[in-house]
Amino acid sequence: MALLEAGVQEEALKAIARAQTVVIASHIDPDGDALGSSLALALLLRKLGKKVVVYNRDTVPYNYRFMPGAELVADVLPASCDLLCLLDCSEFARAGDDLMSWRGYQQSLCIDHHLTASVNADINLIYSEACATGELIYELAVILEPGFGLDVAVNLYTAILTDTGSFRYSNSTPSSFAIAGDLVARGVEPWEITQQVYESQPLERIKLISLVLKTLRLSDSKLGAAVWVTKEMFAETGTDSEYTDGLVNYPRSIAGVEVAFMAREVGPDEYKFSFRSRGRVNVAALVVDFGGGGHHNAAGCRLKGSLAKLIEQFFALVDEQCKDSRPDD
Ligand SMILES: [Mn+2]
Structure with missing residues (x-):
């Protein structure tokens, strides 16, 4: 797909290929996209044999605990890693004070789709036309592991579903629907995810x-x-x-x-x-x-x-x- 500028995407893929240990972090009060893109990338990188830590300052909200790999999310940073991936936010501060003051990484890669993004990672894969960070992770996933499984697909679908307001908002593009279609073809059950995300409300x-x-x-x-x-x-x-x-x-x-x-x-x-x-x-x-x-x-x-x-x-x-x-x- 031609969504991403080839240069930056290549740089990101090279950084991922080089890294053996990766920390994936996202913004505080995580939403479906922050979690879905973090977990999808984490599961992909684990499959590629990398050691991955998924960091979030806050706990996973009740309606996202079904997401494959949700149990990986922790609020503890390791001593060091090769690559820090900051997802769904471009400012380190948005991931909380601990992440902002942490210096345990060799290189940083930001993957985001926010409009007022200030660029401050070493590599910045920022594309505000993407409906969700999950869309940018999907673009990487089809290159990193074309046959990626249902665990990754469920996370990417949830990311796109929630950031497009269930495909109702104006950021729902032909690309959002095409990716969702591919994820459903890989086995995602839309009604299952809808029930988990929107119809499991506690009294x-x-x-x-x-x-x-x-x-x-x-x-x-x-x-x-x-x-x-x-x-x-x-x-x-x-x-x-x-x-x-x-x-x-x-x-x-x-x-x-x-x-x-x-x-x-x-x-x-x-x-x-x-x-x-x-x-x-x-x-x-x-x-x-x-x-x-x-x-x-x-x-x-x-x-x-x-x-x-x-x-x-x-x-x-x-x-x-x-x-x-x-x-x-
Ligand atoms: Mn988002």
């Missing part, structure tokens, strides 16, 4: 959703919508942040809403904001001034301050941005 999550939906607020123009989740809500329902995945899609799904966000309390007067756009507003650009990043339709940032004031500030920004862009821009 506690539904209770949390009912609390979060009660916080719903709309901006003056009704083009922006916000919800929030507090530590108190987690305590009341016996949940934690891993139960909030996808919650921000509820306010975005309201007719007329262009941008929705969810604020999650992470410390005293400190919040993590997840933004979702319907397409008119580039939310990656919206959060960049606040030290955040992401994609056109999905981005995030972390801020300190009064929640009410932060929400007002973002509502004002959203209303202004929507005023500036006509629906068919």
